[in-house]
Amino acid sequence: MRKFSMCLGVFLGIMLLFSLSMAQLTTVVNANQDLPGLDTGIDLTSGDTFTITALGEASFGTGSIQACSTSERTVPDAQRITADGTLCPPKIDPSVVLPSAPVGTLIANIGSSGWFAVGSNFSATVSSSGRLFLLYNDVPGQYGNNSGTYQLTNVVIKQK
Numbered sequence: 001m002r003k004f005s006m007c008l009g010v011f012l013g014i015m016l017l018f019s020l021s022m023a024q025l026t027t028v029v030n031a032n033q034d035l036p037g038l039d040t041g042i043d044l045t046s047g048d049t050f051t052i053t054a055l056g057e058a059s060f061g062t063g064s065i066q067a068c069s070t071s072e073r074t075v076p077d078a079q080r081i082t083a084d085g086t087l088c089p090p091k092i093d094p095s096v097v098l099p100s101a102p103v104g105t106l107i108a109n110i111g112s113s114g115w116f117a118v119g120s121n122f123s124a125t126v127s128s129s130g131r132l133f134l135l136y137n138d139v140p141g142q143y144g145n146n147s148g149t150y151q152l153t154n155v156v157i158k159q160k
């Protein structure tokens, strides 16, 4: 019995340590969510590491013709896919929230870090502190005609 109690104690201790050092959630980023983006409720501190994997398809609406089609959808890396499954190169637009990343890229902001590209698979050590926001990269004020979502399949935060 004592051995069992000890094992249980060790197990609970490990679980507590695990829950303190890592936070994990699954959530959805709507493509029609305009600035300031999706508030994940996660506050990060410089030195924390975080990993995000995402999938899904979304559309940035009209005006999307650029040697592709009028009904293409994007994935979190911003690769475009037409209704018949044809792949199109990403679309660059200098007016989007993060101009260095194509339209439809999943992007993030931490505190005052400024927006950066996340895409479908991202892992990094945080160099700024603050709330983690996520956003579909599109032109500010032009989110109303977007549709679809990106699903975050894995978000792991390791606090330093």
Ligand SMILES: [Ca+2]
Binding pocket: 060, 061, 062, 138, 139, 142, 143, 144, 145, 146
């Ligand atoms: Ca749009």
